[in-house]
Amino acid sequence: MFDWKQRFxxxxxxxxxxDQLQWADHIWDQLYRQFETRPHGDLERWNDALSELxxxxxxxxxxxxxxxxxxxxxxxxxxxxxELETGLRGLMPWRKGPFSFFGIEIDTEWRSDLKWDRISPxxxxxxxxxxxxxxxxSGYHLWRMAGAGASDVIGVDPGLLFLMQFFSVxxxxxxxxxxxxxxxxxxxxxxxxxxxTTFSMGVLYHxxxxxxxxxxxxxxxxxxxxxxxxxxxxxxxxxxxLMPEDRYGMMRNVWFLPSCDxxxxxxxxxxxxxxRVVDVTVTTAEEQxxxxxxxxxxxxxxxDPNDPTKTIEGYPGPKxxxxxxxxx
Numbered sequence: 001m002f003d004w005k006q007r008f009x010x011x012x013x014x015x016x017x018x019d020q021l022q023w024a025d026h027i028w029d030q031l032y033r034q035f036e037t038r039p040h041g042d043l044e045r046w047n048d049a050l051s052e053l054x055x056x057x058x059x060x061x062x063x064x065x066x067x068x069x070x071x072x073x074x075x076x077x078x079x080x081x082x083e084l085e086t087g088l089r090g091l092m093p094w095r096k097g098p099f100s101f102f103g104i105e106i107d108t109e110w111r112s113d114l115k116w117d118r119i120s121p122x123x124x125x126x127x128x129x130x131x132x133x134x135x136x137x138s139g140y141h142l143w144r145m146a147g148a149g150a151s152d153v154i155g156v157d158p159g160l161l162f163l164m165q166f167f168s169v170x171x172x173x174x175x176x177x178x179x180x181x182x183x184x185x186x187x188x189x190x191x192x193x194x195x196x197t198t199f200s201m202g203v204l205y206h207x208x209x210x211x212x213x214x215x216x217x218x219x220x221x222x223x224x225x226x227x228x229x230x231x232x233x234x235x236x237x238x239x240x241x242l243m244p245e246d247r248y249g250m251m252r253n254v255w256f257l258p259s260c261d262x263x264x265x266x267x268x269x270x271x272x273x274x275x276r277v278v279d280v281t282v283t284t285a286e287e288q289x290x291x292x293x294x295x296x297x298x299x300x301x302x303x304d305p306n307d308p309t310k311t312i313e314g315y316p317g318p319k320x321x322x323x324x325x326x327x328x
Contacts, residue, residue, distance in 0.1 A: 004031055007167065008181075012028070014176070023188075023189055026189055027181060027183075030187060031182075034182060047164070049086075049089075050168060051087070052090060053083065053087040054076070054083045056076075056080070056172060058072055059172045059173060060073070063144060063147025067099055067100040067106075068097070068098070069100040070100065070173070071100075071102060076102050081104070084101060091165050091168060092295075093109065093293065093294040094106050094165065094294055095108055096108055096138045096141075097112060097138065097140050098111065098113065101168075108294060109291060109298055110287065110288050111287045112137075112140045114286070115287075116141060118322065119230065120144075122279070122322070126148040126150040126197065128150075129149075129196035130150070130195050131145050132156070133154070133156070133201075134155075134199065134201075134203055134217065135185075136155025136157045136162070136166075137157055138162045139169065141199065141201070146175065150197075153179070154181065156182075156185060157182065158184050163182045191219050192220050193220070193221065194220065195221055196221075196225050196226065197221075197225060198225065200217055200228070200230070201228070201231075201322075202230060203231070204229065204232075204256075205255060205256060205257055207256075208255050210258070210266060214229075214266060215270050218272065218327055221327040226324065227267075227272060227325045227327065228324055229263075231257075231258075231320065231321065233257060233263060233319055234257045235316065238264075238265055240258070241256050241262050242256070242257040243256055246313075248311060249299075249302040250312060251302075263323060267323065271327065272328060273325065273327075274326045275323055275324070276325070279320075279321065280321045282320075283299065283318040283319065285298075285299055285300050
């Protein structure tokens, strides 16, 4: 049985020590409803997979390598290796990474390290900062943020499989100030104003109201805090935004793909200042593809086979921009 109270106790302790009792109570109520009144049908299967992972001691970590890396001074026994792989494969598909668990390399669908390499030179030094990652997936970037010196890191994402993948790392390491909450941004209390840096990467285009998403992100930041926003964009003048008729790259929940100039205007209208585009990159199969750890369709299946610069629906192919802005 998934013991959510024990799992999230370090988070509650952290919040209470930072005078966030109201938020801690809010999260407790959310988690109670999620795990006690309407638990996900696959929750116990995923928890069983997590329970397969061997108990290991003297674990060493490298959160600054391309793969979030866990090692031990002594090699695993054959039995430990078998338990480890069985548990990790029970948590498939792995979409965001990569990870290296004691010699088992998890080649995830997304090379999230490439995104981190693109954005990390431009963000403020994370040393000692309190950081939020919205739509954090498996938590890969949470560990990279910790490796960059962040003192407190919280990720939010409603995916419970992602949560289990996050715990597959956390169960091996001493990381009392790195947390993930199975929730959406809109589930956070309004006017939180708690974080020094908030990341929203790959979320904006999934929101029916992108301006509301930007306002909610602004509410998470203290005065002068920094937003790191990464999203799909299209070419076009200020004011232009693509709204797909139905699907975009076979995804149903894509609503608005703005031009960079339009996105800058949105940020200005929602109270951000000093916004600057620090990167624009076309997504390729080097960064997103099917692997042995994610065996479903991926980017190459979503593009026009006769013109890979377009999606299978005929829209411009995926291009992602990163914008950094300050809370005004």
